[in-house]
Amino acid sequence: MNNEQYGDNDLFTYFGGGFVSSKDSSENTDRKVTDNRSIEGSCAEEEKNMQASDACGGLTAEEEDALKDESADTPSDKKEEAKVTFTHSTYICYAGMSKPISKYFSSDQIPLLTLEDVRKRMEKDFPEMSKQRTNMDYDAKKNIIVPVIAKGKKGSGAFFHDESRGYFFSASSLMEWKNEFTISYLAAEDGFYEVRDTSIGVFVSKVDINMLWKHSDTAREFIDHASRVDKLYPCSEGFKFKLPKIPIQMMQQLISLFADYSKKNNGIEVMGVIYWDQIKEKFLLDIPLQEVHKHGIMVDYSSFPHHVIKVMEVHSHNTMYAFFSSIDNEDELGTHLYGVIGNLKETNNNIQFDIKTRAGVAGRFIPIPSASILEGEYEDRDNSWNAMQRLLYPHNWKKQVKIVNGV
Numbered sequence: 001m002n003n004e005q006y007g008d009n010d011l012f013t014y015f016g017g018g019f020v021s022s023k024d025s026s027e028n029t030d031r032k033v034t035d036n037r038s039i040e041g042s043c044a045e046e047e048k049n050m051q052a053s054d055a056c057g058g059l060t061a062e063e064e065d066a067l068k069d070e071s072a073d074t075p076s077d078k079k080e081e082a083k084v085t086f087t088h089s090t091y092i093c094y095a096g097m098s099k100p101i102s103k104y105f106s107s108d109q110i111p112l113l114t115l116e117d118v119r120k121r122m123e124k125d126f127p128e129m130s131k132q133r134t135n136m137d138y139d140a141k142k143n144i145i146v147p148v149i150a151k152g153k154k155g156s157g158a159f160f161h162d163e164s165r166g167y168f169f170s171a172s173s174l175m176e177w178k179n180e181f182t183i184s185y186l187a188a189e190d191g192f193y194e195v196r197d198t199s200i201g202v203f204v205s206k207v208d209i210n211m212l213w214k215h216s217d218t219a220r221e222f223i224d225h226a227s228r229v230d231k232l233y234p235c236s237e238g239f240k241f242k243l244p245k246i247p248i249q250m251m252q253q254l255i256s257l258f259a260d261y262s263k264k265n266n267g268i269e270v271m272g273v274i275y276w277d278q279i280k281e282k283f284l285l286d287i288p289l290q291e292v293h294k295h296g297i298m299v300d301y302s303s304f305p306h307h308v309i310k311v312m313e314v315h316s317h318n319t320m321y322a323f324f325s326s327i328d329n330e331d332e333l334g335t336h337l338y339g340v341i342g343n344l345k346e347t348n349n350n351i352q353f354d355i356k357t358r359a360g361v362a363g364r365f366i367p368i369p370s371a372s373i374l375e376g377e378y379e380d381r382d383n384s385w386n387a388m389q390r391l392l393y394p395h396n397w398k399k400q401v402k403i404v405n406g407v
Helices: 044-049 054-058 061-067 115-125 171-180 209-213 217-226 248-262 326-331 395-400
Strands: 091-094 097-100 134-139 144-149 159-161 165-168 183-188 191-197 201-207 238-241 271-277 282-286 289-293 296-300 308-316 337-347 350-361 364-368 386-389 401-403
Touching (some): 091 115, 115 134, 159 171, 159 217, 165 171, 165 217, 171 183, 171 191, 183 217, 209 217, 238 364, 248 271, 248 308, 248 337, 248 386
Parallel strands (some): 091 144, 165 183, 289 401
Antiparallel strands (some): 091 097, 159 165, 183 191, 191 201, 201 238, 271 282, 271 308, 337 350, 350 364, 350 386
């Protein structure tokens, strides 16, 4: 079978569209994850082919052969089969492990168990193993139980997971289960993508395969499994903003502050942070305590209640071009938005500037159009000379900024 069993795989469509991105991605994961080999029966083949860990040492030679047998019968097609009797030598093979049934049940319980009893117990450890989605395959001759995650009502498919991360082979499966995990990964035809659905927006960024490989045993199992999928679907980087656009008056105040400091000491960099109050449903612009000089900022972020979330950090480059420096790349590790304002000039109460914005995902970046997150019209190229009228800002903002001698 190919990945059609998991459903169509247009990730952006599943999220309702509205994504923005740059065509030029700096991420480079060249490994192609397609192969001529297909998945047989969702994850059943993989569970049978994977090398089990220490528990596999307890299998007989016949049972080990069964784990590699791609043509094994699938008694799950006969839901109302005759009662089976399990023994202490019965093994459960799932998610890369092979464990004796006695790991989960007592000696008195084992002879009385049904396949449904086993599934219910396994569901406690593997939430994807619901009754609607799971076929419990049992080969009486080989005495092996292989739970198979079948296609569900919403097109769910086989996937891997650990405590906080889910690893998927289709957009439909990812969408059905993403709320169970902090971070999701999607195998695509050109590599692997990390998906974070946050209160700010949906971040889809390409992940370097070597970095993903280092995450965990589950990640490595996921990568290996993806190479056996007959067909994976296209994906691309992008960001979908879930909040209203940031008000133009807020940007006018911030850029007015930036313009004032660009005149000092041959140009000083300054920073502002935009937050979203989830209760009052409005943006807040904060100027945190900071030590600033011509080429850098040391900032002490302000504290807010948990319902006030950081949306965007914006800093100035005084009269220099608007660009993200190597220092910015090293420092901007949060999963939110970033902006830089540069090429600042002021004439007749009008401020001209260049702007660049991007979505950041744990140190990876997705360039995005400024107009997709900010009210107003912006051009993001160098020497674009965006213009805004100066707007008064609170006097106490300057008390937050201390100019120091920078090197």
